[in-house]
Amino acid sequence: MTGPKINERPGTRATLRGYHMSASKARIVLNLVRGEDVTTAREILAGTTREAADVIGKVLASAVANAVNNDGMQADELFVSAAYADEGITMKRFTPRARGRAGKIRKRSCHITVIVSRLDEDRLEILKAARSAQATASRTRRVASSRRRADQTASLNKRETAAEVAAEAAEAEALAMAESENEIVETSVVDDTVETTVEETVVEETSADETVSSDTTEETK
Numbered sequence: 001m002t003g004p005k006i007n008e009r010p011g012t013r014a015t016l017r018g019y020h021m022s023a024s025k026a027r028i029v030l031n032l033v034r035g036e037d038v039t040t041a042r043e044i045l046a047g048t049t050r051e052a053a054d055v056i057g058k059v060l061a062s063a064v065a066n067a068v069n070n071d072g073m074q075a076d077e078l079f080v081s082a083a084y085a086d087e088g089i090t091m092k093r094f095t096p097r098a099r100g101r102a103g104k105i106r107k108r109s110c111h112i113t114v115i116v117s118r119l120d121e122d123r124l125e126i127l128k129a130a131r132s133a134q135a136t137a138s139r140t141r142r143v144a145s146s147r148r149r150a151d152q153t154a155s156l157n158k159r160e161t162a163a164e165v166a167a168e169a170a171e172a173e174a175l176a177m178a179e180s181e182n183e184i185v186e187t188s189v190v191d192d193t194v195e196t197t198v199e200e201t202v203v204e205e206t207s208a209d210e211t212v213s214s215d216t217t218e219e220t221k
Helices: 023-033 038-046 051-071 121-220
Strands: 012-019 078-087 091-096 102-107 110-118
Touching: 012 051, 023 038, 023 051, 023 078, 023 110, 038 051, 038 078, 051 078, 051 110
Parallel strands: none
Antiparallel strands: 012 110, 078 110, 091 102
16 A cells, blocks of 8 residues: 655645746655654755745745644654655747757746644654753853853952052152152251351351450450
């Protein structure tokens, strides 16, 4: 007994008919997402640079929306159970060639169909465990990153505080040195004044002694 036909497979489907692309180009991308869960399929399509990836992504989104709105399924419990591309009409065009001949141009099209179904219980448990582990690892990375940023901020604040303390200490030392230099200058000025006063006193005493001696000499004569 043969298996079910492609158009009789169970699940929720979405079909894009008559898209202007060859079926072989679409099948290359469909082979990447067939059998994958919806989240993984979206990630694969987002990282694929082919033109068919954008179109197939829209068809997949339509199939998921049909499953959620029409069949009451959960989007995170679905997977791509079938994905295929059938050949559509081929428009024939011609281009002129040498010696009056004509060259064929075939403008191909295709019908893209994506079918999504609910995961079985075993695979769903495995997927939930993997997502839980991934969420835990992501939370651990976020916590470690936040702690690292907090440590960097604290270290930066410590460096800034140390720089401010050093600047204040340098400023206080400069003020102390300036005050000491002012005291030295004032002391030297006072010393110069005292020395000048002493010299003037000595000169006055010397002149007084000379006057007294001259008077004594005159009296003796």
